[in-house]
Amino acid sequence: KSPLSAIRGAAELLREPVPDEARRRFTANIAEQVQRIQDLVDRLLQLASLEKRRTLDDPQPVCLRDLADGVVASLDPVAQVKGVTLQNRAPEGLAVWGDPFLLRQALANLVQNAIEFSPRGAPVEVAAIPVGRDVELSVRDQGPGIPDFALDRVFEKFYSLRRPDTGKKSTGLGLSFVREIAQLHRGAAALANHPEGGAVATLHLPAFTASR
Numbered sequence: 001k002s003p004l005s006a007i008r009g010a011a012e013l014l015r016e017p018v019p020d021e022a023r024r025r026f027t028a029n030i031a032e033q034v035q036r037i038q039d040l041v042d043r044l045l046q047l048a049s050l051e052k053r054r055t056l057d058d059p060q061p062v063c064l065r066d067l068a069d070g071v072v073a074s075l076d077p078v079a080q081v082k083g084v085t086l087q088n089r090a091p092e093g094l095a096v097w098g099d100p101f102l103l104r105q106a107l108a109n110l111v112q113n114a115i116e117f118s119p120r121g122a123p124v125e126v127a128a129i130p131v132g133r134d135v136e137l138s139v140r141d142q143g144p145g146i147p148d149f150a151l152d153r154v155f156e157k158f159y160s161l162r163r164p165d166t167g168k169k170s171t172g173l174g175l176s177f178v179r180e181i182a183q184l185h186r187g188a189a190a191l192a193n194h195p196e197g198g199a200v201a202t203l204h205l206p207a208f209t210a211s212r
Contacts, residue, residue: 062099063092064095083121084123090126095135103181106177107126113170117141117199125138131204138201145198157172182205189202
């Protein structure tokens, strides 16, 4: 059901006399759906802004260990509610050339997704390894993985899978946002099933070297 349909339905019910408990439930539902619409609009504006850009404004070296530390710290309260453990396996000394704010947003999006698809008590691991002249930054979960029918569609705008514990979908714009950020950095984003279970999202980014 779309947010507007949910708001319309709740508003129509509130036109009639209803018990206080039901009224509170309906008004809470309206507030939740309004927030969904706001999230969607915000994501669309962010994505539209990214799609217009062709280069990074002020690229700089970004330490992946520090980047992952910041994302893990900011999302740890969310993970604790879900009973998920966040692990930062990114080594010291690996850096990429880019925009730290955008890269943090991209990584946070991937970690947030991993938390939402993880079973209680499972770890979510952030790792980074050098691959030739690039760096592969990855986020792995222990969730159900990606259904075969969705593997080729996960980066499409508005495409989203239901979360295992709530059955709810996201805006379907998060991974499109991540892909745009990766491409703006002359890199790439990917999402696949891990051979040992769960899913793994990766960002392939140009490595920073002292001679750059």
